[in-house]
Amino acid sequence: xxxxxxxxxxxxxxxxxxxxxxxxxxxxxxxxxxxxxxxxxxxxxxxxxxxxxxxxxx
Numbered sequence: 001x002x003x004x005x006x007x008x009x010x011x012x013x014x015x016x017x018x019x020x021x022x023x024x025x026x027x028x029x030x031x032x033x034x035x036x037x038x039x040x041x042x043x044x045x046x047x048x049x050x051x052x053x054x055x056x057x058x
Contacts (some may be wrong), residue, residue, distance in 0.1 A: 011025060
C-alpha cells in the first residue's frame with residue numbers, strides 16, 4: 001500500500017479508511033484524514049488493480 005499512497009509525491013495519508021472489491025474484480029482503497037492538525041484533509045481514492053494481482057492469486 002505504501003507505494004500507492006506515495007505515488008503522487010505529495011502528502012502521504014496515514015491510513016486507509018476503506019477497501020473494496022468491485023463487481024468487475026478491481027480493488028479500490030480510500031483514505032480520509034479529517035483535516036486534523038498536521039494533516040491536509042485530502043482524501044485519496046486509489047485503484048489498486050485486479051483482486052487476483054492485489055491478493056497474490058496470479
